[in-house]
Amino acid sequence: MSEINATKMSPAEWELMRIIWTKKGASSSEVIELMQEKRSWTESTIKTLLRRLVSKKMLTTHKDGRKFIYHPTIKEKDAMNETVSELFEHLCNMKKGQVIINLLSKLELSKNDIQKMQEILVKKEQFAPKMVSCDCLPKEIKDGCC
């Protein structure tokens, strides 16, 4: 049962994971030190969060002398995709495009990513519908809306 599921991570847990992903594994003391440069969480708090991440199977540990080294069980990008996709699944279908437009205009994007996006858009363009319908009401009803 209980599969590994990035969407079960709390915001505080996400902050720890980012450190561990970037360091490609870290001991609690490393995490504590780095984390405390961003947030004034006590050692205790950070230890609790690490423990919870282990119990959620987002981290595994292996002992290195007296300490544990924590390793992520999934990749940061996969976790990001899962989390963002999950959020989008619960938003009005009709307005998702606008939300992405909003993101695109405020985010810093690399040339490479921009090119990939353009390729996708060009391909989608020809078969794109004139309008995407709203799915905020139960299907049976599904009237015009918005």
Next chain:
Amino acid sequence: MSEINATKMSPAEWELMRIIWTKKGASSSEVIELMQEKRSWTESTIKTLLRRLVSKKMLTTHKDGRKFIYHPTIKEKDAMNETVSELFEHLCNMKKGQVIINLLSKLELSKNDIQKMQEILVKKEQFAPKMVSCDCLPKEIKDGCC
């Protein structure tokens, strides 16, 4: 104090809001009826959620005879933008582009939205950096990463 802030809505509350947004205001009985076509929540549960949305100032009410009509205090699109932007603020900067690429390839997008996206991308393209750096570790450290 306590400003209206869409990011404080829980997932269950979001589901109710979508109905109310789409109906442009609704009574509790309407919400209950529509909601129960999607989720087997009891009347009681839905009433609790409505009450919490009012206390979070996401809804206002005005009396209409014996019942209340609930109205959203912010627009669905604004709430979506706030919520999604908030999530993105806590994700690795370097990988946000990839996440959007992932979204773009799986979402249904209207011709119009695609065109707007293309315009934004074309504008950004020329000044885009070759690479966006990772911000998962506290600034002082900020080494290569990833």
Next chain:
DNA sequence: AATTATTGTTGACAATTGTAAACTTAAATA
């Protein structure tokens, strides 16, 4: 070996969230 420092484990507590029953009030109908 005794003491100190480091790391890990337990237990806690308040706030939020999902979930709902019970109770109250006011309107509609018998």
Next chain:
DNA sequence: TATTTAAGTTTACAATTGTCAACAATAATT
């Protein structure tokens, strides 16, 4: 008018989350 019914209000309770302190175990130092 007495009774039923539809709304709205109060209370509740378990699980999750943010936050820690206290305690235990183990390694490092004196």
